[in-house]
Amino acid sequence: MRGPIRVAIGAVALATVLAACGGSDDGDSTTDSGAGVEDLSIMVPADPGGGWDQTGRAFQKALDETGLASGAEVTNVGGAGGTVGLAQLANQRGGGTTLMVTGLVMVGAVETNQSQARLEDTTPIARLTSEDLIVVVPAESPYQTVNDLVDDIVATGKDVAVTGGSAGGADHILAGLLLKDAGVPAEELIDTLNYIAYSGGGESLAALLGGQVDAGISGVGEYSEQVAAGELRALAVSGPEPVEGIDAPTLTEAGYDVELTNWRGLVASGDISDEDRAALVDLVTELHGSEEWKAELDRAGWGDTFLAGDEFDAFLDEEIGSVQDVLRDIGLVQ
Numbered sequence: 001m002r003g004p005i006r007v008a009i010g011a012v013a014l015a016t017v018l019a020a021c022g023g024s025d026d027g028d029s030t031t032d033s034g035a036g037v038e039d040l041s042i043m044v045p046a047d048p049g050g051g052w053d054q055t056g057r058a059f060q061k062a063l064d065e066t067g068l069a070s071g072a073e074v075t076n077v078g079g080a081g082g083t084v085g086l087a088q089l090a091n092q093r094g095g096g097t098t099l100m101v102t103g104l105v106m107v108g109a110v111e112t113n114q115s116q117a118r119l120e121d122t123t124p125i126a127r128l129t130s131e132d133l134i135v136v137v138p139a140e141s142p143y144q145t146v147n148d149l150v151d152d153i154v155a156t157g158k159d160v161a162v163t164g165g166s167a168g169g170a171d172h173i174l175a176g177l178l179l180k181d182a183g184v185p186a187e188e189l190i191d192t193l194n195y196i197a198y199s200g201g202g203e204s205l206a207a208l209l210g211g212q213v214d215a216g217i218s219g220v221g222e223y224s225e226q227v228a229a230g231e232l233r234a235l236a237v238s239g240p241e242p243v244e245g246i247d248a249p250t251l252t253e254a255g256y257d258v259e260l261t262n263w264r265g266l267v268a269s270g271d272i273s274d275e276d277r278a279a280l281v282d283l284v285t286e287l288h289g290s291e292e293w294k295a296e297l298d299r300a301g302w303g304d305t306f307l308a309g310d311e312f313d314a315f316l317d318e319e320i321g322s323v324q325d326v327l328r329d330i331g332l333v334q
Contacts, residue, residue, distance in 0.1 A: 037283050040072040043100040045085025047078035049202025050165055051219040052101045055129065055264045058296040059101075065292040068283060078199040081109025081166035087117035092269045096276030099125060099284075103264035105169035107319050112167070119320060123272050124313040126284040127265035130303035131219045132239035133174050134246065136232040138208055141215075146235040146254050149215055150182050158194035161213040163204040167197040170262040171217040174238055177258045178251070208232060219262060220246065221300045243301070263305060265312060281309045 040063070044056040056074050063069040077085035082105060089100050102119065110118050135146050143149045153160045164171025172195055184192050196213055198204040205223065208216045209231060216223065216232075220243055226232040227246065234248035238260045242250060251258045268280055287293050288306050297304055307315055 037069055037097055037279050039097050040069040040283075041098045042072055042074045043085055043089060043098060044074060044076045045078070045082035045089075045100060045102070045106070046076065046166070047199040047203065048076055049205070049222075050199070051131065051222060051262070051264065052082070052103065052105075054221060054300060055103075056101045058300060059099075059128070059266075059287070059293075062287055062290065062292040062296050066287060066290050068287055068290075080113050080115070081169055082106040083109050083113050083115040083117060086110070086115065086119070086122070089267070089269055090117040090121045093271060096268065096272040096280075099266045099268055099280065101264060102267050103170075104173075104262050104319075105166060107316075108173065109166060109169065110320075119267065119316060121270045122267035123270055123277055124316050125266045125268055125277070125280050125308070126288070127263055127305055127307040127312050127315060128284075128288075128302075129264050129297065129300075130305040131221060131262050131264070131301070132237045132243055133170060133217055133260060133262060134220045134223055134227075134237050134243070134248070135174075135215065135217050135235045135251075136208070136223050136227065137215045137235060138211060139231055139233055141233060143215065143233075143235065146178075146249075146251065146256075149235060150178050150256075153179060153192065154182050154184060157192045160215070161194045161196055162215045162217065163196040163198065163207050163213040164217040165197065165204065166199055167195065169197075170219075170260065172197065174217050174258070174260050177260065178256060181256045181258050221302070224301070245301075261303075265307075277309075284308060 042056045042060055044053045046052040053076065060072050060074050063072050077088055082102065085100060086106060089098065092098060106119065109115070135149070137143045137149065143152070162175050164175065175193055175195055176189055179189055179193055180186060196207065204216055204218060205226065207213045220237065223232055224246065227234045234246050236248050236251050236254050237243045237246060238251055240250065240259055266284060268277065285308050
């Protein structure tokens, strides 16, 4: 009997399955925060509209509302699962006031893109959130259940187009896991899955609503508005429990031994001083305890999985090691 396939917070080794599948304010930004951070900037290593962008802007909004670092700028640097932005951060010198959004997507993308810049080159600051993924189709789609969709992909292969975030990311991972659990051998995934990757959630949503693709996978928050409006039909969610307000089963309830929860956090440049690191950790920790940040979590429907400083550093080391182990196990890296 086949055992369950699980990917949860702190266990992203199965990300490697998919590898077989192929603006800022004009005002004064120099503000002394309560944690002693000046001229804070936030890099989102993706195009606007996706989960990283939502996270970065929610973080900025809460900073403004609390007054901890008002006027913090957000910049988008998209491409290659976040590794373009990662390379830019790695090349910074004296970047003690730049925070970059990161997450499960980047852990896999570093390996699958053979990125020279690595997360080990950064300074981990904090893990912030978790979020279930959702599988959706356009409202007029013939697919009524996730089983209908997966069965058709298995039967017809690349005739069915599935969209989501960057290649190598959580959305792509989930598509690969579903096909593997449905019986597609790992060596055949690349010839079966037609995955259309976008750097931002807005582009994948436009492709869905425009009828350019058959299905989409993304964070619940990225598609929930269109699901509520009846423009998209939710087929399943990827976490251990159903999602409030989403009329769709979990993947396990639908018969798949697959569970995946995405996470997002913040890192800084690798060459920052101990004092700058401590100030950033203190800032994010103070924000995490605020009512303003709690309101952002509630608004977006994100889980609170906060880890800061050394604890997040240890978590990230474990994530990277797990991904590398599985890549070797399936022969994708030496």
